[in-house]
Amino acid sequence: MKGLALFAVAFTGALLLYATGDFPDWGSLDSPANGGELSTHYIKEVRKETEVPNIVTAVLADYRGFDTMFETVVVFVAGIAIIAVLRDFGNGSRGYPPALANNLPEEPDLIVTQTCNLVIPVLQIFALYVLAHGHHSPGGGFQGGVMLGASYILIALANGVEAAMKILSERKILLMAATGILIYSGTGLVCLLLGENFLDYHVLSRILPTDPIMARSHAMLFVETGVAFTVTAVMFSIYANLATRGTLKGGL
Amino acid sequence: METITSPIPLFACLASLLAVIPIVAFGKNPNLRESFTFSAGFAKLTLVLLMLPWVLDGKIVEFTFVDEIVKGVPLQFRVDGLGMLFTLVASTLWILTSLYAIGYMRGAHEGSQTRFFAFFAVSLSATLGVAFAANLLTMYLFYEMLSLATFPLVTHHQDREARTGGRTYLTYLLSTSIGFVLPAMIYCYWKSGGNMDFSTGGFLAEKVGPTESLVLLLLFVFGFAKSGVMPFHSWLPNAMVAPTPVSALLHAVAVVKVGVFCIIRVFTGVFGTDFLKTMDVAVVISWIAGFTVIVSSLIALTQDNLKRRLAFSTIGQLSYIVLGVSLLSTFGVTGSILHIAMHACGKITLFFCAGAIYVAAHKKYISELVGIGRVMPVTMSAFFIGSLSVIGLPVTGGLISKFYLVMGTMQAGHMGLLAVFLVSSILNAAYFLPIVYKAFLCRPEESQFEPGIKEAPLACVVPLCITSIMSVLLFFFPGILLDLASLITGVGN
Amino acid sequence: MYQVLVFFLLLLTWVIFSGLFDPFHLSLGVLSCLLVTWMSSGMLFADRAASVWSRGRQAFLLIGYASWLLWQIVLANVHILKLALSPSGLEEVRPRVVRFRTGLRSEFGKFVLAQSITLTPGTVTIKIIGDEFVIHAISRLAADGLDGAMEARIAAIFEPELGDHLAVVAEGGHS
Amino acid sequence: MFEITISIISGALICGGLVFFLGAAVGLVRFPDFYTRMHSAGKGDTLSTIMILLGIALYQFHDLFREAHSLEEFFEHFKIELLVAIKVTAISVLIMLTSPTSTHALMEAGYDDGMEPFTCEDEDADENQNGKESAGQ
Amino acid sequence: MEFFEQLIIPKFNYWIYVILMMIGMRAMIAKNNLVKKLIGMAIFQTAIILFYVSIGVKEGANIPILDHHMMPGEIHGGDPVVVAEFANPLPHVLMLTAIVVGVATLGLALAMSQKIYRAYGTLEEDDILSQIKLEPND
Amino acid sequence: MIPAFDIILLVFLVVTSVIALRVRDLLAASMVFGIYSFLICLLWAEMTAVDVAFTEAAVGAGVSTVIMVATVYQTARRSKD
């Protein structure tokens, strides 16, 4: 196995290095990828077409919005899958082998809890800020969602998973995750129902009090919110399941 | 040639297939079930006879299911002389065999009779499909269907012996058809540029060289292993574990004849005899067939089990047909075609007799049959006639076909093969006549049979009488068969 | 009332983060702050009933305390620097575990105390068990520094009612 | 002039932070056991980070007096720079809050795990053993 | 030296990405411990992300966010956009997706490894295999 | 040409990745992996891919490490290789 692995690795590595010599130099301005029509178009036309300064967000949520929708679905799938695989619905009577987590103290620690209490609201507001300002600064639905999820993970770390589950129960997690995708794909569906192609946001100007280009901008914020919903729920769900072997009780 | 488009071939083929449904449905009521078998048989025969005048008029009946199942090749039925002859034999004998089967199955108290009759009917449909097939692909389709449909019949007893026999049966038939015929067929398809139709008198003519031809011929001859050419023959003796009606119809008429029928089609329809004559390759096949004839006859001599002896005899007789067609002479081909019918009548009689003996006296081995002629005179008389036909002695149909074969050999100028015919005829006599001799002409004290043993049930005896009579009649009235054969060879009689 | 306070605090944070004052983004900010207030306003302050005035006083005092603490942090770092970099520094390292009891009752008070102990020179809070603090001190000097002055400062901010009645019971020795 | 002053001050702050970092790092190597090392790491980390951050916050203002066409533009610059500075300062407050917590959490974990502190009374007892313990938890 | 200057230096990123990728891939295939395999997997994936991000780098370019003065709120106006000033945004977009996929896969795989531990009491592949050999199965 | 900062980071990346895979203590390995993620996040910030860096900081150095540690806590800490 080891020899085989070494061979496979060496082979692949040699293959990859063989092509390296063919690449344009690092950082070159006129390589096909950098100077090509596609990225040039994005950089040049983004404000004309979408009115969003953060090009990454514009490409992410509009030009390649379909990718991002399925990226969100990937997250959703991960959440569902981990529940499906790991979740212990209470009938797993098989004796668990010992684990490190078994000799953790039961009591939450005062200092950690207090720190978390102070940090979490700030973290959440920051997460929402990241979400809302995805058009102007780095960030967006995904990053904001992860941070929001992280705030719940922090609650779980400080006060135990059960305490966090009281705020965000499993049922809520699922609903939230599904709602996120529903927001995203629903936006697309509305476009479809308004007679244009799926995710063609500019048609939303018919129902929003904006011009078509700002409609794109606002729709992007809307779908990013959807992404954030899903990501928040799933990130927390992943942690809650993994930290408790799917029992959602006790935990780290 | 005039072509008639008519669904009659389809109906003829479907008649037995559709009968499967009532047969299965009324499985609980044997009499009703058998009545369906019979009505299907008569319906089929009627439909075949309906087409006979057309065919004899030199017309051709066509029916197409699917216009192009692969590019340029339809799924099509076409009834010509050769197919008609074969169909006629098969559907006539089916009725007789059904009658016989009723007697045999009930007399021998066999189980699972519904399954038996159902698959029997399916097999017949497949046989007709092969006979009517208008192109190589359609033929292959029904050829495979036949292999599979007969498997439950061969292994009817579902015991250890049947398992071994069935395994050998399928191994030989499937591996040869997939391993040899399929690639050969696809090669032909590719070489001929997408044409596989038999009617043109050799769609591969002028398209392949000698070496390719030889390889393809060998693939086809060995691939259609139902014809029992050595070394792919040993499924046939092993398949004798089946109930006798199966052996009778399938291994004297349907299955094995399908094998040689396919080979005749390959010679006449795929390559065309005229094209093959231009190359000196078919003689290889002739010698292989000749070898099979001699060796199988020698083996037959050593067999004590009656059905096995018959089986080896069948192998030899089938190779006659292969030999005949590979001679490429008109007489040879005619002889081959005739031999299909003649041998069918003779051999089915013999099988019927073997079955009747088993039903009446529960004897399987030849050495146990001393004096049986005294207790079962009708059966053994029919046996005698059947053997005469197979050996090729007057006044039976076998003489006519053999005569044509010998003529064909001389026409082709292969004197060595003539010797084969002579030797094999002597051997045939050597393994059949002693049975008859011992059955009738032994001293009374040697007889192993108590007087209590009677003839088999009427349902058994009647068919074998009919077939033996047919063997004789064919000697006197071979006209219709010759007419049909001449449609293929193009030689009037 | 309490939630309104939290909301405005959060809005302040938002404005600092955002830096965009157009109505669209501000409305987003209001929305977000409402959301966070709804989700986790319960976390920020332990005593929901306290008046705005007392909170203002606490905040003011806390700023003063923080600046003192900042100085302490500087001292602590200088201390570490001295221990680490001077050749004879290691000889001064005489670590010990000290336990003492605090009179502070509120959790937040205890928390501020513990953090302050950690940030001041030479001492780190290991554990709080009820009223008992377990402290790791890097030297005798540092351990002696835990004289209750800090506790008094904190008490003055958060629990003025305790006054001078703080009973500091420092216990030497190790666990 | 203003620019240079700001640059010097913020540079000094950052350099000071780095010096404290150095002290913490050396302490991390030289100190005898897990707990004392945590002293070094926890404290050195806090101040040096805060100092560097403050230096950066201050440095934001270095081009405050760059050429501005109008007062409005000047305030625009100032606003942006001030916001960044406040954000950076906010981070340092966050550090002040979280850094002792993490130091504490690590030490508590070690303590709960039964890790014996190296103490002055039996200084030479198991110095080597403690030295080998990793700061994993 | 020629080789060094032309192949290594200007393409150092690509070299490192290959090395990282090979480290990760070897761990994925050859490591015995399941968690180690997953760490290898994460390294493997980040190596690919490194490759993509390296594609999008432009010498002297800035982050791909237009300045505010280029976005005066109106549609047409403001300074013209100089393409060379902004990094190529497309690889960044693609890699955001790849990162998400990476963490999703990692989470799922970790869940599986927990379930495996639940069933076999170990995370070492060879121990698990030796346990499986004892089971009556094909 | 690649800035020196880049090169240092890249070398560190290789070093941390090797360490993460060689340490036998899985908890330590997870932690080193966290460091690795953080380094790569720095690298991307340096390469002007801020969005990617942000995501990596949140996901790679944050959530990934936490769930990995959680798994180690729920399973075994020692590894044979």
Next chain:
Amino acid sequence: MGEQAPIVIVLAPLFGALLIAFVGIRFKALCLPVTLGALSLSLAATVETFRTVLARGEFVYLLGGWKRLQEGDGISIGIEYRVDTISGLVLLVIAAVSLLVAIYSRTRVVADTPDRVPYYYMLYLLLVAGLAGMTITNDAFNLYVLLEISSLTSYALIAVGSRRAVLSAFNYVIMGTIGASFYLLGIGYLYIKTGVLNMQDIHAVIIANDLAESPSIRVASVLILMGVWIKMAFFPLHAWLPNAYSYSPTTTGALMAPLVTKVMIYIMIRMMVTVFGLDYSFRATPGMPLHWSNLVVTLSSIAIVAGSVMALSRRDLKKMLTYIIIAEVGYMVGGAWLANEKGMTGAVYHIVSDAFMTLCLFLAVGVIIARTGQSRIEGMNGLFKKMPLTMAAFTIGALSMIGLPPTCGFFSKWYLVGAGIEAGQWHYVGALLFSSLMNAVIFFRIFEMAYFPKEVNEAEPACFDPDAHPLETLEKTPSSMAIPLWISAVTLIVLGVFNYTIVQWIASALQSLNFFPAAG
């Protein structure tokens, strides 16, 4: 609906999954109806799309309405869907198979995973969405995202099974990630040289800039091929497949075995044809010592033989089927690389027929397991008597696998062997025939076992993993299992009889590709 049909194919399962998340968790009985509804809608949309494609050729759907630059002649800046007859066929297969399996799953999912039914169906629907999306999309990177969706869902669908299933799912994760990453890397190599992501555009740039000989493109093709091969379990890279499919729950196996490998083969063909172009794929490159396509065909011959031999040595029905799948993958890869139109036609046709063959067999084996509680060949004694209809369907499937007419298996073999002869790849022809024979041996061994009643003394102690299959067995086959089984069996014959229609559809898509004249 007409113009929007392509998106509905993908969206219907997605919304179905969301609906289950909303209502299915609480009302478990609604999960199956929702699944069936979503899949039916997807099927309807697929049929609609396919009809449109037949009527007017290639169907392009622009997501987000982003049109190509320069009046539609330039590069694509958004993501687009592109359906031709080939992808339409694959979509039809996906929709039909998933619907059938969903009907089939009615009793099985509850029996296999009683407490996670809603999750199971969500994953199921998302897997279908992923597969359909992969087939329909024309964007190389979008394909990767959907590939990951289908991978993640399939990992999970496998891992909900027994404990062995989890282990094999883990191995699948490792292998699958390597495969998907290779694919991603390959796309990166293409991107670095071309700067575009749309498949048509990549091809256009490669042609326009004459990049075909550049090392990057060459390496990209190798990487993409390797990635796709890992995902489809092409022979030396197959190790993950047998355990994953055989230990997983019945429904999972029945859904994944027909679809996942086939879709990956479609992707491979898509890459060869659309991205790299036939000239690139099939022509000898100057630097290469070995002709590229020769090498692949040789590999696939080895795959066919090895798969067949390994299948023969297995006594477990499901395991055996999985090894047969490995052999079948060899058929299709080899066919696609034979470098002639017939081979490509045969490979695409075999995608369709093999999907249904595998489906039929897996469904039948599922019924057998449900009825007898085990899947070993020894356990099949006397099954023809006990469950004749199931066994009849199994027989049809098996005959198709062997390649007997008039089932579709015969005709795909027909085209493949024909193509092999035309290309002069005799070893491939030989391997195909050998594998047919092996399949014959394998299946007739089973038939024999099932047809002959149990013999005394031969009864072995039943040995099977109690985790793997439920111990309680069904008294009779529920119609929810029987009907899909029979539909799939009948489909095999229908596909066989009407194969020429399908082949003409395929040919109409291939026509635009200008296959160079046959090498024969």
